[in-house]
Structure formats: structure tokens, C-alpha cells
Amino acid sequence: MTGSATPRSPLLELDDLKMHFPIRKGAFRQVVGHVKAVDGVSLRVEDGETLGIVGESGCGKSTLARTVLRIYRPTGGEIRYRDRRGGTVDLAALSGPALKDIHRDLRMVFQDPQSSLNPRLPVIDIIGEVLSVNGIVKGRELEHRVADLMRSVGLRPEYMRRYPHAFSGGERQRI
Ligand SMILES: Nc1ncnc2c1ncn2[C@@H]1O[C@H](COP(=O)(O)OP(=O)(O)O)[C@@H](O)[C@H]1O
Ligand SMILES: [Mg+2]
Structure with missing residues (x-):
């Protein structure tokens, strides 16, 4: 070459x-x-x-x-x-x-994630909302996508139906 x-x-x-x-x-x-x-x-x-x-x-x-x-x-x-x-x-x-x-690409990860995560929503809905609002994925595919994303940042996808309070501070930042 x-x-x-x-x-x-x-x-x-x-x-x-x-x-x-x-x-x-x-x-x-x-x-x-x-x-x-x-x-x-x-x-x-x-x-x-x-x-x-x-x-x-x-x-x-x-x-x-x-x-x-x-x-x-x-x-x-x-x-x-x-x-x-x-x-x-x-x-x-x-x-x-x-x-x-x-703003699809550039985001802040806040020091105190507690204030940016809705405590009444399970993690699958919190992450899923971002994906569906931006029209990235819908329906059944959403759950797979959320699982992939969780895995990619070292979170266990089995926990996707848990609420933010069940995660540590560092885990909440990754969510
Ligand atoms: N919206 C604002 N209006 C006026 N002054 C501001 C505003 N935001 C920050 N400042 C001032 O700018 C300087 C830098 O603040 P900041 O960026 O919060 O510092 P750091 O994050 O390094 O602690 C400080 O003097 C702060 O008072
Ligand atoms: Mg500061």
C-alpha cells in the first residue's frame, strides 16, 4: 500500500x-x-x-x-x-x-443519579423510555436492547425489573 x-x-x-x-x-x-x-x-x-x-x-x-x-x-x-x-x-x-x-450522543452522568432516576419506575422502564422516546427501538425488541445495554456496563440484566433504590450509587450512575 x-x-x-x-x-x-x-x-x-x-x-x-x-x-x-x-x-x-x-x-x-x-x-x-x-x-x-x-x-x-x-x-x-x-x-x-x-x-x-x-x-x-x-x-x-x-x-x-x-x-x-x-x-x-x-x-x-x-x-x-x-x-x-x-x-x-x-x-x-x-x-x-x-x-x-x-443530545442523543452527548449526555451528562450526574454525580447524584438519585435525582435523575424516577424511584417509581423499574430499570427496564427507565432505560426503555430513552430508547422509545428517541425512536431507537419499540415493543418486544426493547427488552433485549435493555438487557444488552445493562450487560455492556456491567449490570445484571436479571435485575431489570428492580427499582433504582435496589442498586448502589455507582450502579445507578451506569443506569
Ligand atoms: N449560571 C451562572 N451565572 C453566574 N455565575 C455562574 C453561573 N454558574 C457558575 N457561575 C460562576 O462561575 C464560576 C465557576 O463555577 P462552576 O463551573 O460551578 O465551578 P466548579 O464546577 O469548578 O466548582 C463560579 O465563580 C460560579 O459562581
Ligand atoms: Mg462543579
């Missing part, structure tokens, strides 16, 4: 990302300054990589994550993400339905 393969673009690449929150004061809510919660972050994540962000409380870790997921609209910079079709999109510039599509 001759030639070299075109290098694949990173899965996720942040370029000079900024998230500044306005500080407002007085009766007219005048902007008197900004909290520069995220101020020029650049990084890349390749396929299969896990990246840890470490820092003191209040240094901007959560804001960085929320900005990448576009819970906030960034003040500046780019969030280049390689999507399912292999094309690179700038999440910082997306809006409307295009943003909703992205």
Missing part, C-alpha cells in the same frame, strides 16, 4: 472556549462586569479516551461541561464534534432542532 490515511479529526476539540456570565446590579439590572467562569479553554478528546478535568471548587469545571453540552450558549470559541456521520460540526454555532439531535 502506498500513501498515508487521512488522519481522523478528534472526537471532540475545544478551541479557546469562553463562557462569561454577566454580573448585574441596581434597579435597572445594569451589567457591571462579568464572571469569566470559562476563559479560553482548548483541549481535544480522541476516540476511546477519557479526560479528567481537575481543579478547586468554583474554577469552572461544571460550567465547562454545561457549555460543551450547550446548556449555555458560549461567549466565544468553538466546540468541534465529530458526529455519527463522521462530519465535524461546531456545537457552539448550533441552535434549534440540530441541537436536539446532538
Whole structure:
């Protein structure tokens, strides 16, 4: 073989990302300054990589994550993400339905999963809801799919009819 393969673009690449929150004061809510919660972050994540962000409380870790997921609209910079079709999109510039599509792929796993799992639903319904709402699978196939997903993160599919309280904290995060 001759030639070299075109290098694949990173899965996720942040370029000079900024998230500044306005500080407002007085009766007219005048902007008197900004909290520069995220101020020029650049990084890349390749396929299969896990990246840890470490820092003191209040240094901007959560804001960085929320900005990448576009819970906030960034003040500046780019969030280049390689999507399912292999094309690179700038999440910082997306809006409307295009943003909703992205949330099929990019999600938060909260530190306290207790608050994001309905305690009255068995695990099969919790995981199944995500699959059916997104139109991924329906009906009888759903149970197989839930079992596969549970297995893939080291949970026992036999427990799919149990409720969230019957799982440990780490297991609930995986759910
Ligand atoms: N929605 C917001 N509006 C204004 N300031 C915010 C907002 N969210 C976070 N901040 C401020 O941004 C800074 C970073 O906060 P945060 O991202 O929660 O830090 P960390 O997760 O590293 O503890 C803090 O000074 C915080 O008060
Ligand atoms: Mg935080």
C-alpha cells in the first residue's frame, strides 16, 4: 500500500472556549462586569479516551461541561464534534432542532443519579423510555436492547425489573 490515511479529526476539540456570565446590579439590572467562569479553554478528546478535568471548587469545571453540552450558549470559541456521520460540526454555532439531535450522543452522568432516576419506575422502564422516546427501538425488541445495554456496563440484566433504590450509587450512575 502506498500513501498515508487521512488522519481522523478528534472526537471532540475545544478551541479557546469562553463562557462569561454577566454580573448585574441596581434597579435597572445594569451589567457591571462579568464572571469569566470559562476563559479560553482548548483541549481535544480522541476516540476511546477519557479526560479528567481537575481543579478547586468554583474554577469552572461544571460550567465547562454545561457549555460543551450547550446548556449555555458560549461567549466565544468553538466546540468541534465529530458526529455519527463522521462530519465535524461546531456545537457552539448550533441552535434549534440540530441541537436536539446532538443530545442523543452527548449526555451528562450526574454525580447524584438519585435525582435523575424516577424511584417509581423499574430499570427496564427507565432505560426503555430513552430508547422509545428517541425512536431507537419499540415493543418486544426493547427488552433485549435493555438487557444488552445493562450487560455492556456491567449490570445484571436479571435485575431489570428492580427499582433504582435496589442498586448502589455507582450502579445507578451506569443506569
Ligand atoms: N449560571 C451562572 N451565572 C453566574 N455565575 C455562574 C453561573 N454558574 C457558575 N457561575 C460562576 O462561575 C464560576 C465557576 O463555577 P462552576 O463551573 O460551578 O465551578 P466548579 O464546577 O469548578 O466548582 C463560579 O465563580 C460560579 O459562581
Ligand atoms: Mg462543579
